[in-house]
Amino acid sequence: MFSMLDPSQITAAATRIAPHIRHTPMIGIEPGALGLEYPIQFKLEHTQVTGSFKVRGAFNNLLSREVPEAGVVAASGGNHGAAVAYAATKLGHKSKIFVPKAIAKEEKLRRMRAFGGEVILTDGSVADCMTQYADHAAETGALAVHPYDTAPTLAGQGTVAKEIEEQLDGLDTIMVAVGGGGLIGGIAAWFGERVNVVSVETEGTNTLARSQKEGPDIDVSASGISAGSLGGPALGALPYEIVMERVKDTIVLPDAEVYTAARRLWEATRLTGEPGAATALAALTSGAYTPAPDERVAVLLCGGNAEVDWFTG
Known part of the structure; x- marks a missing residue:
């Protein structure tokens, strides 16, 4: 089915x-x-x-798909971003994480940065953040790691x-x-x-x-x-x-x-x-x-x- x-x-x-x-x-x-x-x-x-x-899905994405020189990009309130950053760093890739400023929590931002991710705080809604992450992937060729779809x-x-x-x-x-x-x-x-x-x-x-x-x-x-x-x-x-x-x-x-x-x-x-x-x-x-x-x-x-x-x- x-x-x-x-x-x-x-x-x-x-x-x-x-x-x-x-x-x-x-x-x-x-x-x-x-x-x-x-x-x-x-x-x-x-x-x-x-x-x-979230680290389960992050690793499965990076291990089952080709990661380009531009690295990986994700949009996240925190856990997905931390997972993608960790997986990317462990596998030798760079990562950029777009985070909606309205729901960002300092503890989760610290985690993403500690795992090697570059954090970009975005204005507007979660949907706006998703748009910016998708635009970045299209412009740079980075592998977009969707949090749930x-x-x-x-x-x-x-x-x-x-x-x-x-x-x-x-x-x-x-x-x-x-x-x-x-x-x-x-x-x-x-x-x-x-x-x-x-x-x-x-x-x-x-x-x-x-x-x-x-x-x-x-x-x-x-x-x-x-x-x-x-x-x-x-x-x-x-x-x-x-x-x-x-x-x-x-x-x-x-x-x-x-x-x-x-x-x-x-x-x-x-x-x-x-x-x-x-x-x-x-x-x-x-x-x-x-x-x-x-x-x-x-x-x-x-x-x-x-x-x-x-x-x-």
């Missing part, structure tokens, strides 16, 4: 990127912790080499689902925070009908929920605590195709629930993640999703590139 992305591409990506990424752990949390009456599993992707899942990106992100299935036998449901759809698209493409993939967004970053109601041609002006993690202006065309077929449960939450989830995560486990990671957990801590008896549930903690005390204010 998905001619542009199937599990064989994800399997190939997993082999391709394996020497360059971490095989991140999973931990089980007992009933009673987090204020929940049931156990859950966490996939600790925020412990990935660049602090988020190419098959190499989705196949790379989908490797986290393959990894989860190898680590955890019999998963029923997984909570996934959504921005432009690259992560949830890759995960849903891998799991197919085997696992219920639940989309979780904030009211200020509700690209998937709006796309399901209004179609793919939208322009979300990201706002709120998760904008720097989940601030895509719209779902990509490929993620949209997959999501419309495979993702049935869509949850949208206020920022207050994200803060609550992050505080509970810290109190129960001494783990911290960025707002995007807490957004996925908030589907459960808010009560927006209540598992059935014996339903085996996992939460993907997708990234950790934020000030460690962001949720304490």
Whole structure:
């Protein structure tokens, strides 16, 4: 059905990127912790080499496509940019990252620069930033590494689902925070009908929920605590195709629930993640999703590139 992305591409990506990424752990949390009456599993992707899942797609792009002398270019609120910068530097390429000034976070800017990326802050919306990044690629010949709308990106992100299935036998449901759809698209493409993939967004970053109601041609002006993690202006065309077929449960939450989830995560486990990671957990801590008896549930903690005390204010 998905001619542009199937599990064989994800399997190939997993082999391709394996020497360059971490095989991140999973931990089980007992009933009673987090204020929940049931156990859950966490996939600790925020412990990935660049602090988020994005490095999977970045390496798959750079290892499966020819990189020109002009290097690579990306547009990002932070995690994708850090991943592309890291992958480019490790593979001997130069990188330029366009970042919307309106949602730029200093912690993520530091990460991108530390990994060797040249950061260009842009005025206007996320969509404006995407236009400038695309223009730069056209003008210079640099390889454009899209954050969520190419098959190499989705196949790379989908490797986290393959990894989860190898680590955890019999998963029923997984909570996934959504921005432009690259992560949830890759995960849903891998799991197919085997696992219920639940989309979780904030009211200020509700690209998937709006796309399901209004179609793919939208322009979300990201706002709120998760904008720097989940601030895509719209779902990509490929993620949209997959999501419309495979993702049935869509949850949208206020920022207050994200803060609550992050505080509970810290109190129960001494783990911290960025707002995007807490957004996925908030589907459960808010009560927006209540598992059935014996339903085996996992939460993907997708990234950790934020000030460690962001949720304490």
